[in-house]
Amino acid sequence: MAYLIAIDQGTTSTRSIVFDEKLQVIASAQQEFPQYFPHSGWVEHDPADLLNTTLSTLKDALAKAKLKASGISAIGITNQRETVVVWDKDTGKAIYNAIVWQDRRTADYCHELKHQGSEALIQQKTGLRADPYFSGTKVRWILNHVEGARAKAEAGQLRMGTVDSWLIWHLTGGKVHATDATNASRTMLFNIHTGHWDKELLQLLAIPESLLPEVKDCAADFGMTDPTILGAAIPISGVAGDQHAALVGQACFQAGMMKSTYGTGCFALLNTGTHAVNSHNNLLTTIAYQLNGQRNYALEGSIFIAGAAVQWLRDGLKIIQNASDTQALAEAADPHQKVYLVPAFVGLGAPYWDPEARGALYGLTRNTGPAEISKATLESIGYQTRDLLNAMQADSAGLKETKTVLRVDGGMTASEWAMQFLADILNSPVDRPRVLESTATGVAYLAGLQQSICPAPEQFAKEWILDKRFEPKMAASVREQKYAGWLDAVRRTRSTG
Numbered sequence: 001m002a003y004l005i006a007i008d009q010g011t012t013s014t015r016s017i018v019f020d021e022k023l024q025v026i027a028s029a030q031q032e033f034p035q036y037f038p039h040s041g042w043v044e045h046d047p048a049d050l051l052n053t054t055l056s057t058l059k060d061a062l063a064k065a066k067l068k069a070s071g072i073s074a075i076g077i078t079n080q081r082e083t084v085v086v087w088d089k090d091t092g093k094a095i096y097n098a099i100v101w102q103d104r105r106t107a108d109y110c111h112e113l114k115h116q117g118s119e120a121l122i123q124q125k126t127g128l129r130a131d132p133y134f135s136g137t138k139v140r141w142i143l144n145h146v147e148g149a150r151a152k153a154e155a156g157q158l159r160m161g162t163v164d165s166w167l168i169w170h171l172t173g174g175k176v177h178a179t180d181a182t183n184a185s186r187t188m189l190f191n192i193h194t195g196h197w198d199k200e201l202l203q204l205l206a207i208p209e210s211l212l213p214e215v216k217d218c219a220a221d222f223g224m225t226d227p228t229i230l231g232a233a234i235p236i237s238g239v240a241g242d243q244h245a246a247l248v249g250q251a252c253f254q255a256g257m258m259k260s261t262y263g264t265g266c267f268a269l270l271n272t273g274t275h276a277v278n279s280h281n282n283l284l285t286t287i288a289y290q291l292n293g294q295r296n297y298a299l300e301g302s303i304f305i306a307g308a309a310v311q312w313l314r315d316g317l318k319i320i321q322n323a324s325d326t327q328a329l330a331e332a333a334d335p336h337q338k339v340y341l342v343p344a345f346v347g348l349g350a351p352y353w354d355p356e357a358r359g360a361l362y363g364l365t366r367n368t369g370p371a372e373i374s375k376a377t378l379e380s381i382g383y384q385t386r387d388l389l390n391a392m393q394a395d396s397a398g399l400k401e402t403k404t405v406l407r408v409d410g411g412m413t414a415s416e417w418a419m420q421f422l423a424d425i426l427n428s429p430v431d432r433p434r435v436l437e438s439t440a441t442g443v444a445y446l447a448g449l450q451q452s453i454c455p456a457p458e459q460f461a462k463e464w465i466l467d468k469r470f471e472p473k474m475a476a477s478v479r480e481q482k483y484a485g486w487l488d489a490v491r492r493t494r495s496t497g
Contacts, residue, residue, distance in 0.1 A: 002073040004023075007058065078242050086149070089157055127185070137205065179215055218238060222236040250442070284299070340376055359493075
């Protein structure tokens, strides 16, 4: 029996998961680490915490699985995207904290880039917007604000990378400086059409090319772990950013297939095949995955509030005790009331991108109570997903004729009512897999693929196991009437009116 380990390095915790060759979970270990907020809008991690929790959970997971490092065939790494570290190549020590994807400190500089007309160039080359979300402006900030950093960078003494690169460097004892195409595509420095770091963008952001890692396929040779770390050398052979790993884990290898992960927010990726679709509807174009030198692309949209709206019902309004209570309440709601929740608690994400909008409830009457508000909350997730799907189909006219297959994962998929409404409002089947660990499964698969343990993508797709398919049942007239009401509620909520 062959075994694989997935390192899932997230925003608030790190997990290591041991899989067998059939991608069944054998054991796992998880460890949280601190978040740092030095100023309003700033978010940082201590890079040592990211490494130490990785090493600790690797050892714990091996112990729980009763395995030695010599019994592991390969390691895969999936990670929080856009978070970036800059370190000294001789000491291996970071010169500043990791700047996290949520950090907004470079907002003013991004406004400058837009004002000088550079955003069109950035979008054309990278598929991204000029936004603090992405890694490039964070690296520029570190080079400009850490004493001596720019001189060291110009002298070739520094290295930069997303979290996967930071972990690979240390796990291999400083022998390998590499990343994969999906993580590279989130830096605002990588040309997703040529598959190379873009010299024009590096010059624009004043980042020396010597800092950058080598870009590899998602299934590739990323070096061997230093044998002193775990007791034996293990090949690192799979890497992908978390949302891309989930797309792979859901076996969405065909153009038109879409995965949506429902956690605190929601990240949706639509596979557009080997064609990079340029968005005209406020979506991102990104590399879905890269295998054997072949890039597959995706359109990506993010919803800021999904599961967090249910937490608000519990912790803010206190009308439920557990997230699961929403199901019975939604079923008991008065079907004649037209209540809409627009959960713009932190603004509206794609396709609106309205950071100034704030949440609102519409259609309240004297008879409105916890049941109707709970129902409106669950419905808001379906409506927002339809907004994304509409934008994706508008961007990619060729996919309009394709019946979209939506595969879902994340905590909210446990709600049968919410998943049925999602199918109804999309007028599309919604597939929930038996294994909801899509992110870790995806990167374990990539590592196993490189080692010839796991089958080719076509066979892996055949082995994907459905837990339940939710088929649309709602009458078309009801669907369109309900969605029209949602669009009106959003229009009233937007800061631009």
